[in-house]
Amino acid sequence: MDQVKFGGELISRLMDHLCERLQGCRGVGLSLWPDGALLRAVGVAKELDQAQLDGREGPLVDASRDERQVTGKIGDLDVVAVPGSWGDGGPVVLTVYLDHPPRGEDLKAIEEIEPLVATAAAVVEFCAGEVLKTDQMVRMVQHRRYIEQAKGLLMGARPCTPGDAFELLVRTSQRANVKLRDVSMALVLVASGELEDADDMTMPPQVAQDTARRLWAAVKV
Known part of the structure; x- marks a missing residue:
């Protein structure tokens, strides 16, 4: 362009x-x-x-x-x-x-x-000055970072392209009716045991954590 x-x-x-x-x-x-x-x-x-x-x-x-x-x-x-x-x-x-x-x-x-x-x-x-505040911009970046980290975890566990990893996250979130950002955050939590900036973020709900555990167990086989 x-x-x-x-x-x-x-x-x-x-x-x-x-x-x-x-x-x-x-x-x-x-x-x-x-x-x-x-x-x-x-x-x-x-x-x-x-x-x-x-x-x-x-x-x-x-x-x-x-x-x-x-x-x-x-x-x-x-x-x-x-x-x-x-x-x-x-x-x-x-x-x-x-x-x-x-x-x-x-x-x-x-x-x-x-x-x-x-x-x-x-x-x-x-x-x-109409829509987003500074803290909202920060949260947007944090959410995206967790999605990218989750993609990286899937690519490491099951060799695949970034697009395939993202598609797997999307399918998982849709089937479980859970937000993509929550599944991604939960997957990072399940795989690493902790979340960066956890004090500034709302922890993913239990359904997202359960979904992430099932996904992580499936790709680690």
Whole structure:
């Protein structure tokens, strides 16, 4: 990509890049829930994200409410909704609309771009003084660090790519109906016996710890 200024232009370019990279992509959106604000949209996301925000239901809303990645259907399109930053007012949610069920390579591409989009959006909103506070930005970074650590643990226990490790975490969180960040934190706790910055973080719930123990036992076999 050509050089662009940090801010709205960068977010738009990243979303365009993701849409172009994914075969069969019909749109990419970025929204804030429960504020109900559509921040950016490409293709069909402009209409479909707004419809979910107005109707207060759909994969976008579910991803924000549960703070975990959600897949679903809207009409003939498959949707991947990823909550990208966790603040007190709710996460920024990236939505991707595909003409086919999401494949491993699709999730890998989303995983690579989503942190950049979410972080850029969070910083833009933070600088505008509208959404995020400093402590919320810190928590966002902490949550992402635990997800990356959990991916590293899975890659070490079962040789696989970062995309495969992330997909395993997502599938595990969806099947157990547990937040991705909680499963990731719990897996780090189960594997290492402690969490960095534990005094500043809310410990994952028992269901997440039980889920992480089962996952860790399965990959260590």
